[in-house]
Amino acid sequence: MIKRQRILITGQVQGVGFRPAVYRIATALQLSGFVYNNTSGVTIELQGHEEKIAEFLARLQSDTGKPPLALIKTCDVLDIPLVESEDGFHIRTSDSQGTPLSQVTADIATCRDCLAEMADEKDFRYSYPFINCTNCGPRYSIIKNIPYDRPNTTMSVFVMCDKCASQYADVTDRRFHAQPVACPTCGPKIRLTDGRGITIQTQTEKVIVETARLLLAGKIVAIKGIGGFHLAVDALNNNAVERLRERKKRDHKPFAMMADSIEKTKQYAIVDSLSEQLLKSPQSPIVLLPKRKNCPIAPSVAQGVSTYGFMLCYAPLHYLLFEHDIDVLVATSGNISDEPLICRNETALERLGDVADAFLMHDRQIFRQVDDSIVHCIEKEPVLLRRARGYVPTPIIIEQPCTEDIFAAGADLKNTFCFAKRNQLICSEHIGDLEDAEVYHHYIGSVEHLAKLFEVEPKIVACDLHPGYFSTQYANSMTGRRIIHIQHHWAHVASVLVEHGIDGPVIGLVCDGTGYGSDGAIWGCECLIGSLEKFERFGHLDYYQLAGADKASKEAVRAVLSLLKKAYGGKFSITEFDWLLNRIEPDKNKLQIISEQLDKDINCTETSSLGRFFDAVAAMLGLGNYNHFDAQLPMALEAIAADDIEDGYEYDISLPQGQSCLFNPAMTIRGIVKDVKDNIEPGIISAKFHNTLAAALSAMAKRARESTELNTVALSGGVFCNRYLISRLVKLLKKEGFDVLFNRQVPSNDGGISLGQAAIAANQQIKEKEHE
Ligand SMILES: [Zn+2]
Ligand SMILES: [Zn+2]
Helix, strand or coil: CCCEEEEEEEECCCCCCCCHHHHHHHHCCCEEEEEEECCCCEEEEEEEEEHHHHHHHHCCCCCCCCCCCCCCEEEEEEECCCCCCCEEEEEEECCCCCCCCCCCCCCEEHHHHHHCCCCCCCCCCCCCCCCCCCCCCCCCCCCCCCCHHHHCCCCCCCCCCCHHHHHHHHCCCCCCCCCCCCCCCCCCCCEECCCCCCCCEECCCHHHHHHHHHHCCCCEEEECCCCCCEEEECCCCCCHHHHHHHHCCCCCCCCCCEECHHHHHHHCCCCCCCHHHHHHCCCEEEEEECCCCCCCCCHCCCCCCCCEEEECCHHHHHHHHHCCCCCEEEEEEEECCCCCCCCCHHHHHHHHHCCCEEEECCCCCCCCCCCCCCCEEECCCEEEEEECCCCCCEECCCCCCCCEEEECCCCCCCCCEEEEEEEEECCCCCCCCCCHHHHHHHHHHHHHHHHHHHHCCCCCCEEECCCCCCHHHHHCCCCEEEEEEECCCCHHHHHHHHHCCCCCCCEEEEEEEEECCCCCCCCEEEEEEEECCEEEEEEEEEEEEECCHHHHHHHHHHHHHHHHHHHHHHHHCCCHHHHHHHHCCHHHHHHHHHHHHHHCCCEEEEEEEEEHHHHHHHCCCCCCCEEECHHHHHHHHHHCCCCCCCCCCCCCEEEECCEEEEEHHHHHHHHHHHHHHHHHHHHHHHHHHHHHHHHHHHHHHHHHHHHHHCEEEEEEEEEHHHHHHCCCCCCHHHCCCCEEEEEEEECCCCHHHHHHHHHHHHHHHHHHHCCC
């Protein structure tokens, strides 16, 4: 029977080659009709034999039929009246091009088809470092403006040759409307310069051979990739890696590495099947993998952590380089210290001239810098630690659409910001720490640019409660809009809720370094009863004093002294604990000053920070006294935790006067101090400490369940980047019968705050509309 049907498809179906795929299947099945993008997805009308239409739907949803990057969320089919004398099947471009958000898609790693062509000597793109197609290549990083057409990308300066142009125009070709399509004749080119920018080589093959030679000789090469420059060095050459550390002014932070295959990665790290899938995924993130013992990776690549960060080659240029005997490279962000990633040739030469011995550059401009994303696996689920290349700007979808646009400013550390437009929450890529003037400048520029790109005009602005945050001050300066200040840990809980598509209330366990509390104290280990609508504080780590505000987040001895005073009260004296303090801070005078500061409450703040508690324990175990980068000491403490330890320390959770549930750390600290004195192995003490926290947090959740009858627990906050702790806690909570949710799509650290803020603001707006 001849039928006509209208098919409405939602999901990630725009900017991924969906309409050409529809066209190919429809014409192969001799169906007539048309396809176009609408504001929420794709509309298709088909006319022909009933079975053929059914066949069409089956093929479109099969892995071989739909484009690799497409994700079909819903597919609704409607019978409509037949149309007479229809002439074949057409892609309608005259209709709406879709929302600005869905036109801009993420940068995608080179696909298998392109790799095969690149390796084929007979192909006209043989060994071409910029080969790409509809299914792969740069997107977000090259878009200057919408609509997403070549003239609005940084490819506009390259005029397509006839061969490229015919593929671009051919609806049956893999490169139909692939905006960055290019070849050796018409596209971007690479060149190699020395450290001062003087050209050494411009011929593609020679550039690659020479770059590989330099890397194998231990030189540092700045390599321009998709979202910015990498600083690359041979990861097996310790002298070279140390030289990079010294020049980059990055004393301690682990470096990421790049390899060209899973097999190679497995030589250095333990790769399970989920990690393998992530490494090979189109997003191609850095995946944190347990180190293999006694492997030849230079020790200074990643000290004080138990994992290596590995990614596979994701640009054609990377693959070409690895063809020349390169085994594994350090590939770390091209920047100095914590400044923004560098993506422009001139800036690279200017800023990295003292770091890199040579520059492998190209003339395809990167318009938006996008760092590599970082993922690790928790309880067999991929969890993002840094969300950037490959994942941004894919939106997180909410059920009910907002009627007014929202801007969420995020937090100051590991900043991201977020826009809400209709039913899409769109988070920016990782921006960085706003304390750095360069980063703050980049933040403001990015907010303005992305608002324009996505056609967002925020009427509502959400930000943190912290009056001192740069992001809050920026939000406050946006006059004429409604500004909503949102407590930090509530935003953390909300980020989990919105990711999982629920409104709450839930029991939220939020553990992190610092966040401004509703009472003016610095919170950091919280049990909240929270929904998208409101929250209350059910329990927390009992307050302790931190002397010297900002210094306390870097210098562990400040938390050590405070926690020892809390644990021993009047019995504490510096001389009595000389044996312990001496290994942390040998300067007696300094200890005395901090101690007096605490006693007299001079420049002290009350805190329930769990991050600082970790710092203190790490310091007591001799792992250092200083966080040279965020969470260095907590990460070192996690790295030494012994396996197979079930014990913990005693802990004290009480409900004083039926008020908040308090976790008093005194008993736990006394247990740790005793073990240190008894020369118990640090790895065992670390494991026991982690186990204690998991037990205490789980006990707090049980108390919360008793008083609220809620059974879902949401975990968030930077401390939950700690795999040992979160895995342990999830197991305990599940054993107690809780449903456990945690962040996956956005980081549990402050990189997820903007999403939580946006979700709360969106919910508030939707609820107000309902009441009108
Ligand atoms: Zn491709
Ligand atoms: Zn061409």
